[in-house]
Amino acid sequence: DAGVTQSPTHLIKTRGQQVTLRCSPKSGHDTVSWYQQALGQGPQFIFQYYEEEERQRGNFPDRFSGHQFPNYSSELNVNALLLGDSALYLCASSLLGRGTEPQHFGDGTRLSIL
């Protein structure tokens, strides 16, 4: 049973560029959430996708956008990269409406902005 997988594992970009990160949810899950984790901090919620639509959003600017595909996989796009966007980006999946199942995380994409 494959868990949550993310790609790439590491990425280096420069300021002003754009980046796309990818996530495949755990088998059987239909909901994908994205988090940003700065060094030494807890993860911060970016947004969540269900049925190919953004269901909830955290306090992140419009430079952060996403997409969910019919197979439940998801992408996170960040435009006009800033130095402060350097972080570990985590994807978590779950099954909407399941009262007893928590979110399961992938190992993240480490994004470094030069």
Place this chain on the structure above:
Amino acid sequence: GESVGLHLPTLSVQEGDNSIINCAYSNSASDYFIWYKQESGKGPQFIIDIRSNMDKRQGQRVTVLLNKTVKHLSLQIAATQPGDSAVYFCAENNPGSSNTGKLIFGQGTTLQVKP
């Protein structure tokens, strides 16, 4: 406002001892709490969860206690092992959502296990 905080940034324990990691939350309407373990270079790994209608829940070597009166959550690890060394996060589900909703994380506590 939104905040889930941890009392201590680092906890050092002797192998074989019991560990207790504490967490305070601010929203009395929160109804679901989760503990995650994060090892270096890895994503958060689910340990145990608890709903607000419970005071205690036990897993394998771990126990979570919830005190709603003082808005406090704790994770107890029995017979701590070197493999338990990691950063531990408590997380709170956004009140009013299902358990698949937005999670609010604390800063994390680093657990160091001395051999």
